[in-house]
Each structure stands twice: as C-alpha cells, then as structure tokens.
Amino acid sequence: MRRISVIGGGLAGLTAAITAAEAGARVTLYEAHHTVGGRARTADAPYRTNEGPHALYYRGPHWTWLKRRHLLGPLAPIPPLEGSRFRFRREGRLRKVPPGAMLRLVRRREAPVDRDFHGWAEEIAGEAGARAAAHYSAVAIFHHDPGSLSAAFVQERLRRTTALPPEAHYPAGGWGSVVDRMTSMAWNLGVRIEIGSRVAELPRGGPVVVATSLPAARALLGDPSLTWHSGRTALLDLAVRQRRGDAFVVSDLDAPGWVERFSAGDASLAPAGEQLIQSQVPVAPGENKAVGIARAEELLDLGYPGWRDRTVWRREALAAGRTGAVDPPGSTWRDRPGVDRGDGVYLAGDQVAAPGVLSEVAFASAIEAVRLALPEGRPAAAA
Template sequence: MTTTPITVVGGGLAGLTAAIAAAETGTSVRLFEAHQTLGGRGRATPPPYIAHDGAHVFYADGPHYTWLKERGFVAGLGWPALSGGFKLAFRTDARLRKLPPVGMLRAQSRRWLTAPVDVDFHSWAAGRWGERTAIQLANAISVVTYDANTGRLSAAFVWDLFQRALGPRVPAVRWVRGGWQQSIDRMAARAGELGVVIETGARVTELPTDGPVIVATELESARKLLGDESLHGTSGFAALLDLAVTKDRRDRHIVFDLDEAGFQECYTMQDDTIAPEGESLYQLQMPLRDNESRDSAHERLERLADAGIPDWRSRTTFRRTATAKNRTGALDLPGTTWRDRHAINRGGGIYLVGDMVAAPGMRGEIAINSALTAAASAVAAVQGVGQRSTR
C-alpha cells in the first residue's frame, strides 16, 4: 500500500464505498465513524424486526448498482410472490382503488416526454394533464422525495424520478434479503479484508493534514467540520411508522396515497426473514406540510394505516415511530440540476460525498456515485505525490 493515507470521515454507505474503492487500488485508507457501529442511515433495528430509517431499496438501472453487484454487496435478492395475493392500491378521494386515475395512467405512458429544468413540476404537469392529475402525480412520487409539495420542484427532476419509479417499464427495484444492513455488513467486511483501518466511536473535529480527506457525513456535520456555512441543501421531511402485524388477507401490500402524498409498503412480501413467521412488517411514510407538527403528520399517517391495514391496532406486535428530516437526498428546485449542487472536490485535497452533492441519481445512489468520484480523485492525488517523491 502507499504510505500517504486517504482519510474517510463517516462510515455510512458513502464512506464505506469511498474507502473500498480507494483501498482496491492499493492505497492506504483509514476510516473514522462517530457512532459505535457502521452504516449511517443504512443501519437497521436488530432481529426479529429489521426496520430501517426510511424506504431502503436499490434500483438496478445505474452504475452504482453495477459496482455493488460486482462485489457481491447486493447478492441474495428477495422477490414478491405476485401470484400469492399481492395487493396494490391507490388512495384517491379517501378511498382505496386497484388502479390509478385515468389521468395518471395517461401521464405514465408518456415516457418519451422531456420536462423542462427551469419550470416547476406542478405548472408543467397541470398544463398537460390538468390540475388534479398534476397533484396526484406529485403525491405519487413523494415516496422518493419525502416532500409534501413535490410539485414545487424542477419538472425535469420530478419527471425523471416518476418515470423511474412509476413509468411503463417494470421498475428496477431490488431488495436484498436481510435489508440494507446485510449490504452494509458485507461492505464493512470487504473494507477490512482490503486493510482499511476502521475506528468507530471516533468523532473527527479537525481535518487531518497528512493526505486527502473524504468527508462522508451528513451536510450539517460537514458544514461544521469544514467551517463552510454555504453547505445547505433542499431535502425532504417525513413522518415514519414501522408496524409489524399478524397477517390478514385484507391487508394491502403497497399503497400510493394520491390524496396526501403518503406511502405504505409491506417489506415481508419479498423477505420473510425480517419479521417472525406469520407476521407482516410494514413501513409507512407521510411528508410534513409547511408548519405542520410531527404529531399532526403521524395522525395522518395512522389514518393511512387504517385504510391499508384494517384493524392494525389490535394486531400490532411491533411499532416504531420516527421522523426523517434532511435524510432523503438532494431535491432540485426549478432552474437547477444535480450539477448545481455542492461540488465534490472542495480543493486542497478535501472531498465531500453523500446524497446532497453534485452526482447523479436519487438518494443513496448519489452517495455511491459521489463516493466513487471522490475516491478516484483522492487516489490520483496520492499517486501523484508518490510519483514526484521518487524522482
């Protein structure tokens, strides 16, 4: 290994990706994580109920997934048994329906359309399909944005997300059996095999000066560590509810809430290892409206559960509530794209990675793609120093 080390601050998905990518080149890497365990937002609750801080699926239609797959980090996929009573519903006008509204179906089929960057999604969609359909489209894709007013975002940004998640093509969604914790554990093991020196319970308050540094923390922590007050971003804010219930044939596996932008998904439909036998594990989310209290959002969340999981209160075996603020990846406002986000290369051998920086993708994909870019640049910097020192 090279003697000049690369330091990675943060042991979540981005930090582990950066550490592995750099160490694979033979470069010396050390990783510091403030918590006692690795994983960041990829961590999950311990068995028998394995629940995450938000929706955790991989999309297998980008370079990030290829990188993960080549290393075995996403091996052992779970698949829903579509022939076994899979139930999908759309909540419209306070009722659950098996099919989305006609206006939404029309929009879904228009994969060839290109939406403008500099116009908000609601204005663009309303001009094509009407006010009501524009609201329903935005609420449907709030499962990705965690934003109660997704229509205010760039039309190009939202339309791309909508087509990836709800377009006419079969979605490239992948679920690793055991959840993201399984992938995180595999990544941590691989980092150790490559010789990455990992220190947990080690909070970094000053930047090391003996080599490149990759900062892979949440933006607020990065702002303090780098002393850069410009590091702010637009992200979602949602109430979360994890529920395990005894199985009932009336339960809906997936519900898109076109009325209030909520979402419900049963994760045990594709992975029966994350809850005890005979039970179903759900996660529901509801984005907070402007000036709305958390309690109010959770009340709306429970009403969604009432519709999709009848009598859930009397059947509950596990329950956890939470909120996710600024944890859903960057959201692009009108006139901006991912290229306008915070630069990865901060100069002076400092690199910023995570889901809020200038890399393509959505949520965790941004973290992986930015980490790979930063690792390549940091390794090139180290190798350049090594070449000069041997002349």
C-alpha cells in the same frame, strides 16, 4: 502507498473507502458511532426495520458497483403486481389503478428544469393527473410538496418508480446485510476502520473524503455554503399479526404518503405470523410529527383493516433533513455543493453534486471523490 482519510461510515463512506483501497491507497475510515452503516443500518431482530433507504433501484450506478464486487447479495422477491394488492388512495377511496392521465407524464418528452412540476404536468395531464403524479413520486422524494420542485427532477423519479418490471428491489434481511458485506470487503482490503471516533479536525497526511451529512460537513469544514434543500418525513413502523387481504402497498395520491408491507417479500423481517409495515408521510415546515403519523394511520385504516387491534410493536420517528436532496425549479444536481472542496478535501453524500436517485447519489459522489483524490489510481465507477 498514498494515504487517504474517510470521515463517515455510511454508504458513501464505505464506498469511498473500498474504492480508494482498490486504487492502492492506505485508507483510514472514521465513524462517530459504534456501528457503521449510517442511515443504511437495519435494526436487530425480531423486527428488522431499515433506518434509511428502503429500496435498491435496478440499473442505478450503485447496482452495478455492488454487483461486480459480489456485494449485492440475495434480493427479496417482489410480489407479482397482479394479486399483490398494490393500492392507490384517490378521492378518499382505495383503487386498483392510478389515473391514466398520470401515466402520460412518464412517456412525455423530457420535462423542463426551470419549471415547477405541477405547472408543467397540469398542461399535459390536467390538474388531477398532475396532483396524483406529484404525490406518487413522493416515495422517492420524501418532500411535502413534490409539485413545487423542478419538473425534470420529479419526472425522473416518476419514471423510475413507475417502471415495469419494477426497478425497486430489496436486499434480503434489510440494508444491514449490504453494509455487513461492504464492511467485510473494506477490512479485507486493509481499510482501517475506527468506530466511535468523532472527528473534530481534518486528519493530516493526505486527501480527506468527508462522507457525512451536510450539516456535519458544514460544521467540520466551517463552510456555511454547504446547504441544500431536503424534506421532513414522519415515519411509522408497525408489526401486526398476519391477516389475509392486507395490502402490499398503499400509495396516497390525495397527498404525499406511502405505506408498504415489507415482510410480503421477505418473511425474515418479522417473526412467524407477523407482518412488518413501514410508512412514510412527508410533513410541511411548521407541521409536527403527529400530523404525519395521523395521515399514515388514515392509510393504514384503508389498507390494513383492524391493524390497531393486531399491532404487537410500534415505532415512530421524524426524519428532518435526512431524506436526500431535492432540486427546486431552475436547479439540477450540478448546482448542489460540489464534491471537490479544494485543498485535498472532497465531499460525498446524498445531497451533493452527483446524479442519481436517493442513495445512488451517495455512491456516485463517493466514487467521484476518490477519482479526484487519487487520479493516479484511476478508480472506475463501474469497475
């Protein structure tokens, strides 16, 4: 049996380990923390907040990969759009529909790679429509200025996030339930999982898949070229006492920002009588967490009246460089750090050269890494 080592036990690492074991390899997975899952971990009850990706996009490559292995599990029902109180902040007020000009950009021909989104979109939808579309797309970008990024990059995410029926789905019980099923499958396939094992040197005796963040991979491999653009996002999680009329989602079209009541579709995420609300507001370089939290509170004031008096639990964080890759004008996913690093070393994660939206990049790069590392096993992306 061919030996292969996987460093990192997040979504990319678990995907690589399972794919390699299915191809007949003897796999050892090293995870520095005492639990696997990486940013896909879900906090323990009573408030089951996700620490990483919040949605699983239908039709993405990882959807098929998980479903065929019975790893997808039950999904929380999505509240019907009619009556779900999906709201948009526009010109300082809550509205029920986005500007029609914004939606024209979804139906438009493929956007150019070498132009910034705002400049391209303004010619089609006007300045207000371009700004609203850029800010709405931030839910899948986590960047303070999506309009400055490649038009093709932003348009793809705009299409995915505005699709009807909605592409975004939520694993019941949070992402941790998916991680648990992936971990169990890895064990059953014979993967050796060593938790609490921080790797300082590459293991010998076979190919290695480095499925860590780019900064960690850069330090481990001593390769200063392992960098790419990402965002900084202020995160505010709340549990509030239930109240009729609370919004399901508030999408900020005046600036990038998103607030969602996750327990609307999955009551198991919070105790009875309480609602779990998670907010993400991108912040610019030079801005601190407090700036983003203040903007999140403005959205909460609009969509969740009286939330301060109803709050029973609160948590704040700043996600810096942990929000996936963003592509500036003139670049695509192919320009990011390549999967094959030479000498039997392969890279996987959400900021490397693989297609997809958010966590889809981690799945796609992990499968590609194993395909290159074990060509005789021929692991298939959707098999």
